[in-house]
Amino acid sequence: MDETPTETIHRAQRATIAGWGRIGRAGRLLESVDLNRDSPHAALFRGLGRSYGDSAVPARETDLIVATPRADRLLFFNRENGALRAEAGLSLKTLNELFLHQGWFVPVTPGTQFVTLGGMVASDVHGKNHHVAGTFGHYVRALIMRTADGRIVECGPEREPELFWATVGGMGLTGHILEVEFTMERIPSPWIRCESRRIEDLRAFVAALKEAAREWPFTVGWIDCLKQGPHMGRGILICGRWAQPDEAPPAPPRLRRMIRMPFDCPEFLLSRPLVRAFNSYLFYTHPRPIKRRLMDPIAFFYPLDAIAEWNRMYGRRGFTQYQCVLPDPGDASIIAPFFERLTRRGVGSFLSVIKDCGAEGRGLLSFPKPGISIALDIPVRDNTSALVAELNRHVIEHGGRIYLTKDQFTAAADFRAMEPRLDRWLAVRRKWDPEGRIRSAQSVRLFGDHP
Amino acid sequence: MNALVLGATQGIGQALARQLGARGDTLFLLGRDASALERSARDIEARCGRAPAGYAICDLSAPEGFATALDAAWRALGRVDVVIVTAGQFGTQEELENDRARLATMLQVNFSNTILFCEDARERLLAAGGGTLCVLSSVAGDRGRKPVVLYGSTKAGLSYYLEALDHAYRSRGLVTICVKPGFVKTGMTAALKPPPFAGEPESVARDIIRAIDRGTPLLYTPRAWALVMRIIRLLPRAVMRRIGF
Incomplete structure (x- = not known):
């Protein structure tokens, strides 16, 4: 027997529902064990809440958000x-x-x-x-x-x-x-062969990513986004591949314990000199020659997972992650001015990530497209919207786009300007949901759903 | 070992079935909903590489079906070493006070029908020379408390039954285990705000399996609740009357 909306809502609880950036809104949260039963009256589904922005946040206080992680058969x-x-x-x-x-x-x-x-x-x-x-x-x-x-x-x-x-x-x-x-x-084995090395500047980084891409199935760069001048964009390039059985230890990696971020970090710890010192520390503690090692894939793919609730590091006001992809003619000429803006404004991101993207996927709103993707954390301050708008202007001007999963501050007009596929997607969505019953805080902000 | 789990499709029962399956035990699943049972059986097969011996519908609110369900389980498993009962109903004090029909069902499901089920299982286990009967009661039955006047009373009765059963039949080979979970984050408690020391079904299930393996007759889980309830049991009535816990 199907439940009425009231019966389903009755099993939910009032809660403040936030993304990983910790900027939340009131809604009704139901941790479902039966998605079939609980889906008919849901305004939105939500997984483990790792989307940084407002894509899994309720549009209205009365909206039912169904959390799926207990439905895990x-x-x-x-x-x-x-x-x-x-x-x-x-x-x-x-x-x-x-x-x-x-x-x-x-x-x-x-x-x-x-x-x-x-x-x-x-x-x-x-x-x-x-x-x-x-x-x-x-x-x-x-x-x-x-x-x-x-x-x-x-x-x-x-x-x-x-x-x-x-x-x-x-x-x-x-x-x-x-x-x-x-x-x-x-x-072939539960181990990763990993190589990492220092990269001295942005142009070298782009070249190194391109070169590594020919040889390695996994590549990523960590980048010091506070360093200005000739070494702007320096960082560490990390490459990896699955180890063959003869290169791997006979035993699988041991389970690791998580540590937990015990408190909301006070804002002074996010001051520019300290974040700069942290980034320099990361850079200089990496040995100058190439470092080769065998890694537990869990540590290789998910370094930040080792710290539970690491999002508390950006303090009580929360943070947003800005991730965009910019086309690259091969010489970093489009991402360099982007980095100049960033370093000039001194965005205090502990870790910034750079990665070259391959071909665009077939998903109508899928994020990656050929070019260079940059992701950085921005602690929320009074000027965060203005900062995001400034970065977005650069992205729009050069035909890039942002990643909705990270976004909480982009203006609707800006998103439209960077997403030529948007109308096609909106048309399909309208066909399957003419009244806009399925909605999020993000869809209200970006796609004009009723607040 | 061969284990029969009532309430195997969600929450603690699901976590128990997965962990028992993962270590190679043979399972028979009982639950209310045929499609949930079928999906849970597939889940165990995909996770553990080996399907449960079978599953059958068994609803604690319909005692007339107990014998059929247990017959099916005994047929499929041949020998049964453990019968685990995790099913039960919950309602907040407010809901149960305001809805007599719901209260009547809850009282029946959690007390009389659970005991009827256990009695049937007890007879079958004893007939085969013994085994383990592991039943989930609750910390709510340890002391008369304002927020669980009605739910707690069913669990108090159940806990007494389970203790007495262990005293009466251990010498004949039947071990009875009374599990008293504190607050565990499952579908049953989804509408409630988790208090401190709230447990996850996976770690609670690990504790329960250890208790089954060792034959521990009384288990508080998560562990912190043993201490919490010891204090609560010591509080004078005058204090209990005042606090809201």
Whole structure:
């Protein structure tokens, strides 16, 4: 027997619901164990809350947000071909615990394992292998969805492809994702061979990323975004590949313990000199020659996961992450002025990440496209909106775009200006949800849904 | 070992079934909803590489179905070493005070019907020479407290039954384990704000499995609740009357 909206809401609790950047809004939160039962009256689904901005935050106080992580049944896993189907709340952490040591890994992983499969589809996540592997959506074979009219619809690249590609990267706004089927990848060992080295400036960084991309399946750069002058854009380039069985230790990596960020960091610790010192420390403690080592994939792919609640590091007011991709003619000529703006304003980001992106995915709002992606944390201050607007101007001018999963401050007009595919996506969304029943704080801000 | 889990499709029961399956135990799942059971069976097969021996519908609000469900389990498992009961109902004091029908069901499900189920399981286990009966009661039954006047009373009764059962039949090979979980974050408690020391179903399940392996007759989990409840049990009535806990 189906529940009425009141019955479902009754099981939810009033809560302040925030993204990873910790800027929250009031709503009704229901931690669901049965997505089928709880989806008909939901305004939005939410996974593990690692989206930084307002994409999993309620549009209104009365909106029902269904959290999926307790709906985490694995429905099948074919150990011959890697086909896997699960409920949308299954986390990447669980998948890694179950299958990493058995020789299987997700084809694309984001920088945290605290994400659900539903979230990986909704954000169409990318990772250190984007230059060769593309985004997660590329490996998804089917989705079971609850659409806004209450129906259950199966879609995939061949079945209802329009709905499918609007959902891949569609921030959960085209329907609620109940089940995900995708293909896992065979790995030769549960270890990563990793090489890292210092890079002295931005131009060298872009060249090094391009060169490493030819040889390595996983590449990423950490960059010191406070360094000005000739060494602007210096940092550490990290490359990796799965170790072959003969290079790997016989035993799998041991489980690591997490430490927990015990308090909200006071704002003075985020002052420019201290963040600059931290970044210089990271740079200079890396040995000058190339460092080669075997790594636990968990430490390689998810360095920040080692600190639970690390988002408290940016203090009580929260933070936003700014991630954009900018086209690159090969000489860093477009990202250099972007960095000059950043370093001039002295954005105190502890860690900034640079990565070259490969081809654009088929998801209508999928983030990556060929060029250089930059991600940095911005602690929220009074001028954060203005700063984001300034960075966005540069992105628009050069044909780049921002990542919705990170965003909380972009203006609707700016997003429209950087997203030529937006109208196509909006048309599909309107077709499946003419009244805009499925909505988030982000969809109100960017897509004109009723507040 | 061969284990039968009532309430295996969600919360603590689901976590228990997954962990028992992962270490190679053979399972039979009981639950209210056929499709949830079918999905949970697939979940265990995909996670552990081995499917449960079977599953059957068993609803604590319908005692007439107990025998059929247990027959099916015994048939599928052959020998049963452990019967685990994690099912039960919860309602806040306010909900139960204002809804007599719901109260009647809760009283029946948590007390009389759980005991009817246990009695049936007890007979079958004893007939085969013994085994373990592990039932989830609650810290709510340890002391008369304002927020759990009604729910707590069912759990108080259940805890007494389980203790007595252990005294009465341990010499004949039947070990009875009374588990008293504190607040655990599951679907049952989704509408409540988690207090300090709230547990996750996975770690609670680990504690329960250890208790089953060792035959510990009484388990508080998460551990901190053993101390909390010891203090609560010592408080004078005059204090209990004043505090809201």
